[in-house]
Amino acid sequence: MLVDKVVNLLHKIPHVDFHFRRTSDAFSYDYSSPYAQAIAIFAALTALIGLLLLLIIVFTWICQCCRHKDTTVRSRNGARNLTVVLFILSVLCFGLLAASLYGNERLNRSIGKTTNSLDNVHRSLKLAEVQSSLLTSTQQSAQAHVDELVKLIDQKTRESTNINKTLLDEVDGELTSVSDKFEDVQSQLEHLNLELTDSKKLKRTQTYINRFEFDRSALYITLPAIVITVLFIGVISFCRKSRKGSIVFSALGVVTFFVTWALIAIVVPLSIAHADLCSTHDEFVKTHLRHEVYNAYNFYRTCEPSESHKSVPTNLPVNTINDRFTEIQAGEAKLVGQLNTLFNNSADVSAIMRNIEKDISESFKNVGAIEFTLSCYALHDDVTGINDGICYDAVIGSIIMLATTLLSGIFMFILLIVVSQTWYMFNRLPNDYMEVNEEDPFYPRQQDTVIPADIYGTHVFNHR
């Protein structure tokens, strides 16, 4: 595809650092890295090209100034053609700048899509975190109930004399095993929480992207708006076909040229960085996420979203927690039978057992909620959305911006070269154009008013 080809082309431009050594072309947002130096060099190079073009313009203008004395009077046709060429060039610049604003809008919306997906993922992880903390508290309550049960059994065995020793030992073993499993769940939950805390990084990334994108987008609207306004004033003053108008147009043209090339010096390195990010996207993600989180990211990107909620990344201990609770439930069921036999269906033991049962079913509910919140079905679309937003939709906007600003920079250059021709052209066609001096026609010279109107002949008052 064309987009991929352009991205590849931009990515393949050799990156060099401040010592002109070839550096890695893998994207990095670290300001002190050799990569940042390479990007700065791209910016500097673009700015240099802009300055060079400005120098060429200045030389052409100086030559134009020196040459003007020995030029012959040009034809009216020449002036007409020149005006048409200038007008077409200005309109082209307007069109290109409008197109680049469209590209900016498109880029902005694509990045909005990405941050939206990031937000959704962050929210899911946050919900899972909340669930996990709820599960922790349920689990602690269950452990408290188990401790209570142990105390009660102790008390009961001390009180009664004819106790079945083997059964008591069995109960003891079962209780220890249940208690151990609760502790295992506790440690697994801590592990899970550790995995989920990376969600804060997502929030930070989102804030960072939003802030950067706001600045970038605002700058990108302001600069073309300045260029368009200045160019508009220029076109109007040059349309009045006065020498003064064409000089105003030239002066304003230098301003727009300067602003446009400043814009290019921002757009070019950003586009290259964007292409680098999308080409080395996987590498970038890998270096910036912990190994487990990167695995989870890959899992969500590649998984088949099915409605079953079994598909949770294998590195998250959700399935282990689930298995532990199943074992705990089985152990609890066994305990109920044994305790009923041991203490002859004692009411207080049954009450505690019911509490533990409630805790276990509550835990199952929490595990179910976590499992579903972290399932492929719930997260797949958002995780792929992050990637697609930045590396598909946004790239199109980026390419439009790059192409249109570069072209408008070049047209602006041609415009400024051509405009110098008009300085004397307009001046040398006195019988076509009235402007013979550098004064503004809005403020005509006072002495001009005394010239009798009839020097033009009678056809002046002939309205036909």
Place this chain on the structure above:
Amino acid sequence: MLVDKVVNLLHKIPHVDFHFRRTSDAFSYDYSSPYAQAIAIFAALTALIGLLLLLIIVFTWICQCCRHKDTTVRSRNGARNLTVVLFILSVLCFGLLAASLYGNERLNRSIGKTTNSLDNVHRSLKLAEVQSSLLTSTQQSAQAHVDELVKLIDQKTRESTNINKTLLDEVDGELTSVSDKFEDVQSQLEHLNLELTDSKKLKRTQTYINRFEFDRSALYITLPAIVITVLFIGVISFCRKSRKGSIVFSALGVVTFFVTWALIAIVVPLSIAHADLCSTHDEFVKTHLRHEVYNAYNFYRTCEPSESHKSVPTNLPVNTINDRFTEIQAGEAKLVGQLNTLFNNSADVSAIMRNIEKDISESFKNVGAIEFTLSCYALHDDVTGINDGICYDAVIGSIIMLATTLLSGIFMFILLIVVSQTWYMFNRLPNDYMEVNEEDPFYPRQQDTVIPADIYGTHVFNHR
């Protein structure tokens, strides 16, 4: 707040139908309702005002044409002032149209926010639906296991002779009760599914809003873009200060006037409809959602999002389902004890009981996931986001658009009244401006070229 005041003001404009009877001002999107007639009348009225203004312009122009013969030669100052006024008016129109494009952008983004929230709510409901169908299948598997157990008990009682009749009756009663509860869960789930199917309506609403907004936004970008382009051409032709230029400007001015008032005739009724929607928002939602869904909507809007996942709308049978499963679990625990005593810890009975236990814990997981997906914590922000997007952010954009398009329509009117003054003004200042006939300066008359250049005196070549 100012925004609320403007919304109230717009909402209070009396609405009348085609028979000029006062109708309800509650928003409705039904094309055949009296409300739609009222909105159509607003559009027609605005268009009528536009036409009236156009008539005034035409009369002024006709008067200007008839009067021109007896006017005295105007001063140069007059022409200068006129040009400045025209220029300022054009620039004002440009600025206002640019501001209205900003308003459009803002409206578009706000509506995007709303559809995004709608999408999130829809997704949550869809996830809950998936969970609910999973729960149904788990529940069916549990019922199958219970049936299996009944068969096994039947077979065992037939095989063995010394069976405890009272205990068997107890087991029978318990089994019937568990089976009944499963059936109750089934009917509750059907009820829940019925509630959740309204999520399709959300998707439809979202598609509808997106389509409408795309059309509206595209139209609103196209029309001002046409006006800006035409106005630009007009300003350039009038800046050349020729009579022809000012006539071109007048002709193009009529086009822009027409397009601008067409735009106003679209923006005014839409803004009123928007204000109506936001003022009667609650009423609108109430009539378009089923009673239960409306209750749920109100619940999510007003609930306090806390991390506990108990806060589910009371009309959704999630809590009932949860309670049933707790009862089923208690019954199952009792059954285990009874069956162990009855059949002396038989292995095949225990195997089936373990299957039922697994089904119950799986069900608890599903219930937990449903409860959490439908909890206030998960949905509150999105439900309030729908409201805020349309009735807070979007209103600001809507007001900006209304004000700027109305103002630019008025300025365009003044512009067209003023421009007729220039038709003879530019013509009557022959010693200031070269244009003495209606020919284009790009195509000068051939006979003019034979006029010797030195009739102007030597100062022509004096560049100073």
